[in-house]
Amino acid sequence: MTQNQASEQPQVLQPLTTPEEVDQFLRDYPLAAVFKAGTCHKTMQGFGVLETFLQKHELPVGYIRVVDWRPASNHVAEMTGLVHHSPQLILFKDGQAQYEVNNWDITPEALGPVFAAQVPPRSGAGGVATDDNVEPYRRLMRAYLDGGLSEWAFQDQYVTLFRDDASLRSQREFDLLSRLFGDPDAYHGGLHQLGAPQERGDLRARVQALLNELGS
Template sequence: MTANATEQTQVLVPLTTPEEVDRFLQDYPLAAIFKAGTCHKTMQGFGVVESFLQRHELPVGFIRVVEWRPASNHVAERTGLVHHSPQFILFRDGEAQFEVNNWDITPQALEPVFRQHVPLREGAAKVATDDNVEPYRRLMRAYLAGELSEWAFQDQYVTLFRDDASLRSQREFELLSRLFGDPDAYHGGLHQLGAPQERGDLRERVQALLNELG
């Protein structure tokens, strides 16, 4: 078995035979297998998986199903899961815990699974938070310093959240939506936002969220 590690010690292992599948799952109590086909769905699906591997410690065995079909068939027989390509299967102690395939391999599908079951790389959580939520921190600090009125802060915050194009994890979405709810419900006009006092003191909630974001 050969393992390919990046500078972040990302482990990718080719699984070409049934024996290599069994050895891989024995060597790594928490691991995943990715079945790779030949169409563009595979490239997109593995791109999604790789985005999580940059932040999480998870060995991944990959199977090129056309060339290494016995290994692919063995995974299906071992797990009882219908074969797909692409297909992502998370294992713990050799048992399949989660499976997703084809166009369903999305950030929305994988984020809660990685969050609950796969450890973060050292320092990954801080880097991701610093990169992704700093614009919200700046807005909150400006509001708390009196540089923005309540309504101006509310409008700018929700507009930023609604138009934010960066990949946002479920945890980040839940945190950022605490102040004013789902940004998709806002279509312009302050009346859409509702009175802040209906949710409790806004300054206290902003300070609490800012503290949690670090």
């Protein structure tokens, strides 16, 4: 174990699958947050923003997969009186909701003042274990580079995969994965609005560069 690994403090990132687990989590951690995860890339982006603050601040986080753990999600809404959203971040102190932010409003500008005022800094570097499985993206990129997919087929499949990805990823991973085609919400009228795959530059070169950064 290196000196950096020894000083790194693991992040509390706990699944909350039932109402009872929600209550126990909030009893165990007087200052904590609950993150409700949805079913699309908004969750990935919102958690990525949160992850950057968790690296420098001491805040246990419980997360709820809303579709899978609906009773836990409903319990949070009932106990706080807050309208459900996903993604949704709620800061608790002594079991009481202090702050909430939802959807695209989960931004550095929104979280910065809250963390500065209410969340203590870490004494060492924080290690946030996220859902860092990028293999589906790697497989898709390899298939394109090996000639198994046309440019148009690759573009459609990649954007669909990214749009439906609700993984709890780091900000770095989100930034890397979104680099090829940008925010799919910009194409809400249909993927045909993306335009030609080469419009953003040499697609093959950009895919190879991304694959290298993700680790092929």
